[in-house]
Amino acid sequence: MDKPRGQHQREVDQLVVVVVLLLWSSGLQAKENYNSTDFVRLMGGVSRCAGTLELKNQGEWRPVDFSDFSLKTAAVVCEHLDCGSAVSAEARNESSPRSVWRIKSDCVRHGTALRQCVVSRPTYTIVNLACSDSVRLLNGSSLCSGRLEVKSNQSWSSVCEADFDQQDAEVVCRELGCGPPSALQGALYGEVEAPVWSKEFQCGGHESALLDCRSSGSARNSCSPGKAVGLTCSELRCVRLVGGASHCAGILEVSHLRKWRPVSHSYWTLKAAAVVCEHLDCGSAVSLEPELSGKSLWKIKQNCIKSGSALWECATSSFSSHTLKLTCSDSVRLLNGSSLCSGRLEVKSNQSWSSVCEADFDQQDAEVVCRELGCGPPSVLQGALYGEVEAPVWSKEFQCGGHESALLDCRSSGSARNSCSPGKAVGLTCSEPVRLVGGAHRCAGAMELKRGEWRAVSHSYWTLKQSSKQLLYVNIWTVALLFQYERKVIQGRFCGGSHLTVFILDLLCGNVQRRVTFYHPSCISPAWTLSGC
DSSP, rough: OOOOOHHHHHHHHHHHHHHHHHHHHHHHHHHHHHHHHHEEEEESSSSTTTEEEEETTTTTTEEETTOOHHHHHHHHHHHHOOOOEEEEEEEEEEEEEEEEEEEEEOOOTSSOOOGGEEEEEEEHHHHEEEESSEEEEEEOOOOEEEEHHHHTEEEEEBBBBBGGGHHHHHHHHHHTTSSSSSEEEETTTOOSSOOBBEEEEOOSOOSSSSSGSSSEEEEOOOOOOOOOOOEEEOOOOOOOEEESSSEEEEEEEEEEEEEEOOOOOOOOOOOHHHHHHHTTOOEEEEEEEEEESSEEEEOOHHHHHHTTOOOOGGEEEOOEEEEEEEOOOOSEEEEEEETTTTTEEEEETTTTTEOOOOOOOOOOOOOOHHHHHOOOEEEEEEEEOOOOSOOBOOEEEEEEESOOOSGGSSSEEEEEOOOOOOTOOEEEOOOEEEEEEESSTTOOEEEEEESSEEOOOOOOTTOOOGGGEEEEEEEEEEEEEEOOOEEEEEEEEEEEEESEEEEEEEEEEEEEEEEEEOOTTSSSSOOGGGGOO
16 A cells, blocks of 8 residues: 655655765764874974874874884885885983883884884883975885985875986985985886876975975976986995994994994894995905993894895894994905805905906915905815906916915016906805814814804704704815715703803714704805804
């Protein structure tokens, strides 16, 4: 039966009211959800992209702890706030400890929710962060490189290289706290994805920010493929060795967040130290030692260094009793080798590196080089063993007696040579400075490694599971011998050593019981050698 017309209209009106209420409720819910993502802010700065960093977690706003905070973490925060690149982060000291949020830098990755990386703790130091308001570099290999984007009217635009020159690049690099521009090229860091900036920049090079520069209108609203500005700024000098006999030796200091501090000795290896030596344009890493200190330090994370990041991007605040004393060779290095004691030989003179022709280099010369680099005696000397020559060629013939402490201390005679035939650049393999002492025979005993002086090696990080099938380099009476053992652990015990705790394992190798002391397990593998660890 049909409903009366009035009743039908009332039902329609009620349905409309329900729909309106549902739409209004969903709008409130959407707004509430939107606001719930607002959990990062910068307070008390000159703009919304600068100030004291605060996080909202578990419903509570707190400042962020400065320790373990890096510019890589800062970049994630700046991106979340829709600001430009991270420029600086500084510690603000509090008069008394307060509850803060600590962001675990290892947890932070682009796209990872910051709240998943947050823990509560008390501290005296909190983060003051500055991001660029209107400039950022995307998809680069460091914080100082990438495809340039400029922000205006709340949107980001790429820049066409026809509207951007060297003086404009100088302003951008300075605005981001980087060194002078070293490369300016279209599509260096990917094709353009954002809208294109419509004006031509006309900077004088002295301005403090890109948007302070004059600009002229441009009819451009798109870029041809490969024409979006890609910019690489040089890294500011952020690493130094102080207090040594030369700029290639001393206490390692890093400038991070605009503060010079020594670096903590913890977990450093010669493989990581080689990155520092290369950065300083020194030779190979020779030795590293702990040095007592009561100062605040920077901690450099090894997994960050291995990824190819700049050292200052890998630094976080730390407290440690020991700094790192590092010695690099001044004038000799081995390149492209399988370890720090092998590679193509290069010699430095007049601030440039040169390869050496094998006709100008003999066994006694090789003995001097191996000793200078803290390695064992030479085991292989052969042309092109580690790649063809790329550098200029050393023009003199070395005439070492074999007793000299450095290659450049040797006599040399002039040579008319300025190039090497293919396959004739010196490739050198020095034996590893490792020995077993105190055993019943030369293949048994406590393992010692020489880096300046002979020391027993630490058991740290070694597990019995990792003692199955590994490679071990042993230096016995100037002969490098390579052993591959099928190992069965019989027993283990701790021994006291000089400033070290040594873990000695009794192993069954074949039918012979042998006692050895193991080093860092990640180093005892086919891809590593002991001296690099």
